[in-house]
Amino acid sequence: MQIQDLMSDIRRNAIKRMDKKSPAELSASWSSEDLLHSGIGNAIFIILPTPGCAHALSESGGCTMCSYIADSPLENVSSSQLIDIFKNLMEKHEIKPKTVVKIFVSGSFLNEKELPKEARDEILKILNKEENIEEIVVESRPEFVTEEIIKNCCDLLPDKIFEISIGLESSSDYIKEYKINKGFLNEDFKRAINIIKNLKSNYKITSKAYLFVKPILTSEKEAIEDAVASAKYAEKIGVDRISFCPATIHKGTLMEILWRRGSYQPPWIWSILEIIKKVRSEVKIPVIMDTSGFGTRRGPFNCKKCNKKFKNLIIESNLKQTIPEEFKCECKDKWIADVEFSNITRSTTALKN
Template sequence: MQIKKLTREIRNKSLKKVKKRSPEELSTSWYQEDLLYQGRGPTLFMILPTGGCSWALSESGGCTMCSYINDSHVENVPARDIIPLFHEIMDKHTLEEPTAVKIFTSGSFLNPDEMPVEARREILQTLGEIENVAEVVVESRPEYVNREIIKECCSYLPDKIFEISMGLESASDHTREYKINKGFSKKDFEQAVEIIKDLKSEYKVRSKAYILVKPILTSEKQGIQEAIDSAIYAEKAGIDRISFCPATIHKGTLIEELWRKGSYQPPWIWSTIKIINQVREKVNIPAIMDTSGFGSRRGPYNCKKCNSKLKQMIIDSNLDQIPVKELECDCKNQWQVESSFCDIGRSTTRIRY
């Protein structure tokens, strides 16, 4: 398949340029307000070093828009290195009120080849013993979600919410295979969600779906509608929360190659607002619009007059789960024209104000 070949070639070329960093250099954390299941609340975000996403390192080349593998150690990181770094992060932060802890590994937390079982156990047991840890959120591809592993993880967190976030990206199998190179089907995703749903009677386990806004080879109009349709599908499948991820241009990816050739632009910020506002009307579960990269050259962009203001309005909308209020700006007219056509070529001629 051509997309796999292109993605693999670009990935291999990119990995050769990556400057290898130690696990200590890759480990980091930050603390900010976010949306918890109970509403607004503090969240501790942490990145733990692993060997990186096994899908990205496979012959597939990984996903067309993702370069998180470049922020991993690439080689396996043993539990004896991960565990001290985790404890070092926890020692830096005092959790004075109910807090969510979100763990990122540039891959799948539930894959034992990426996150050693010993490290996973120590991390979850430790979090389970901290009174003010209210939620623990991890990421995983659906193939690593099985009943035994989820039960084991939840057993360490008897009174905490344990959320597994999965990159659905789109409700369209065609988009996921031919535009994103995701490597799994809706059936695979649905099986993982069913496992989580079945265990809700025993544990506080939850699921979240990441949805990509505007994959490659997608017009602005198509990107908006597909994101909305994917949110509706995710809710029907049994997902508990949705997080939209508007495309940004990661280095060493197929999406970057197309962007450099003038064949792709990230979505307008106006598009993300239309998506989140319509989803708030049509979907009953919490939905968040990620604002990473908003207003930057490689991210969702409107114009210098409204980028920052709209970004903050979306952040407030995420925290309060309310629609983004109307705002007028000169650049809105161009977006309205562009988003009314399906021709993907139109999305490459944008004038940046």
């Protein structure tokens, strides 16, 4: 069975099991300290209830680790509803000086079949009126990044930085195709980045690459190597910022199926630290490491003694763009053994082949 057929079956079953939630129940917002282009400031996160990622809804079935389709409404949400939901969510937060607003739609903000142009334009107009907002960050697959759409968005945000975040995940086309089922290749990602780069002379527009740490069928050592190589690639082709997303097990995904069978584990936090050390030493653009799920049963882990401490150190290092200070913990020996074992296994397999 091809991975697209497998993912399509998994996605259909996941959709069947989806709880029927209202658009209001699926929307959410929160705020926290964050790193802006101008330095440390405040971030407001907004989740809007849109139909879901076009890639996941297609016959391809979507990505092997993503469950965002489960966070989409079963009913159509009109543009006016989306605008009202956005306004209500924004009203819950104080817009402090030096604020970034990050909008998530469980898919592509720039895909007008997911977020209608009418709603998109009105949301951007609302944000442009707020003096304290410096940046607006959205997500999109590369196929929806076009010169026409970007110009349309930027024209509505003459005084704001508009950042397009794209899930490159890995600079390896093999990993994207056979381990993630991403549905696009490096050439597609590079085309989108070039469009953004070419518009920089006229607009305040930037790009961000999401990089995934430890896809399925990937050893601990391979995960570290791929993350570092992918960050170098992103910088080389002109990406402005990088955000690493270490694997967390989401329900209704191929990753969860393998995890339940004992065939997959999320990365060690020690591996995350190793990636931060190497990337921040060798890459000059800002690098953020997401800490969602750290220390949980389904997320990156070390041991109960150091999970929380390392999570806090990484959050602090994201703001300061420093390398977290390391401390001793007995679980590090287990991580070293895991990395060394995966390296030996890979070398033995290579010799046999």
